[in-house]
Structures are given as C-alpha cells and as structure tokens.
Amino acid sequence: MLQTPSGGARAGTAAGKESAPMSIGAVLEALRAEFPEVTISKIRFLEAEGLVEPARSPSGYRKFTAEDVERLAYVLRMQRDHYLPLKVIREHLEAFGEGAPRSVPPVVPPGGPEGPDAGSAAPAVRTGRKELLGLVGAEEADLAEWEEYGLLGAAEDGTYRLADVTVAQLVAELGRHGVAARHLRGVKAAADRQLDLVQQLVAPLRHHPDQRTRTRAEATADELVDLSVRLYGAFVESAARAARTRGD
Structure with missing residues (x-):
C-alpha cells in the first residue's frame, strides 16, 4: 500500500x-x-x-x-x-x-502498522517484510533466496529502505523471465566494487583541509555513482545491439 x-x-x-x-x-x-x-x-x-x-x-x-x-x-x-x-x-x-x-512507500514497523512503534515518527522511509512482498508481488521463499545471495537485506529492526524495494521489484521482474537470484550475484558484486572505487576516489576530498573541497565530496560521489549506473546500462545496451547485429 x-x-x-x-x-x-x-x-x-x-x-x-x-x-x-x-x-x-x-x-x-x-x-x-x-x-x-x-x-x-x-x-x-x-x-x-x-x-x-x-x-x-x-x-x-x-x-x-x-x-x-x-x-x-x-x-x-x-x-x-x-x-x-x-x-x-x-x-x-x-x-x-x-x-x-x-x-x-510508507514507514511500516516490523509486523505491520500495529507494531510497538506505529505511533512514532520514523527518520526515513522504510517498509516491513510483508509490505515489501506485497509491493513486489513475491513470496517469502523468493525474498529469503534474494537475501541468501546478498542481493538485499533488512536493517537491524527488520525494515527495508526504499532502495531495497526498487531492487526487489527489479529482481522479481527478472525472475519472471527466468533470471534466478544466483545469476545476479555477480551483478551485485560488481556494483559493490564500483561503489568501493567511488569511495576511494572521493576519500581525499573528504579529508581535504579546504572546507569547500570537503563539501564538494558528496556531490562528486553522487555524480560518479550516477555515471556508473548509466555506463552499466550503456554496456548492456551496446552488447545487446552487437548481438542483434551478429544475428542478422
């Protein structure tokens, strides 16, 4: 909901x-x-x-x-x-x-809206396990498998971030086309490595003596992340076009 x-x-x-x-x-x-x-x-x-x-x-x-x-x-x-x-x-x-x-997506405590924190304000948009499954149209076994392969995971309080909902939606949709969670483990590992690279590149900016340079660090990290996402999409699209050309 x-x-x-x-x-x-x-x-x-x-x-x-x-x-x-x-x-x-x-x-x-x-x-x-x-x-x-x-x-x-x-x-x-x-x-x-x-x-x-x-x-x-x-x-x-x-x-x-x-x-x-x-x-x-x-x-x-x-x-x-x-x-x-x-x-x-x-x-x-x-x-x-x-x-x-x-x-x-709403903030939902583990176990639904009647949970112990239902009346308290949450600092970020999160959703519970059952709510996530409802949003993506998946079963408990599916989510357990995604977590087993490290594609996403709950926070300590059992809730999921909006980004996890997006990941789950995409993984579920790929699954309907026959792409299993194990096939996506390499994609997740590549994403983690790319994020590690971004963090390494901006680390000197975050520790720079100039305040303006330190302030620029997060904006630079955001730009690098977005460029990385776009590059990955371009790689996939380029490879798909090349495959179609070879098939003609």
Missing part, C-alpha cells in the same frame, strides 16, 4: 507557490537549510541530468520557482536518506508527472 506524505521541501526550504522567481544563488541558500553540503555545481548537475528544468530569462539567467526548489529537495533527500541513483529518482518523478512527487 502506498501513502502520500509530503514529498516537497520541508519547512523553511522553499517559499510559497506564488513567490517570485529565484536565482540559483537564492535556491542554494534555501536548500542549505536542510542540505548544508549542496553546491551550485550540484544544482547545475541535477539540471543537466533533467531532474529540474528552471525557466530562463531573455538574457539566459535561470529562474527557479518554489516548485523547482521542492523538486530539488526531494531529489537530494532521496539520495541522502535512501542512497538511490538519479536514474531511479528520475523514474519516480516521471511517474508523477510535473511538479514535486507526493507519494512514497
């Missing part, structure tokens, strides 16, 4: 819908209330990736709306809290059309 908590910027992130257009500098200041590490280069990168499309003045200056800021805040929150690649975030945004998304 999906619920519809607010997916826009939190209080203080953006002005009302009728506010005047904002410059990229004003957007930066608005976002830094919640995302102190964000930079102008990060905002430009998200724009280049199609996550936000601000209007332009006749002289070419960006003119962001409050809705644009809400959209940016959503993207940054999904990256920070759920470690989602931009491709997945973009797909989620497109599923809701224009504007900021308003629906994400």
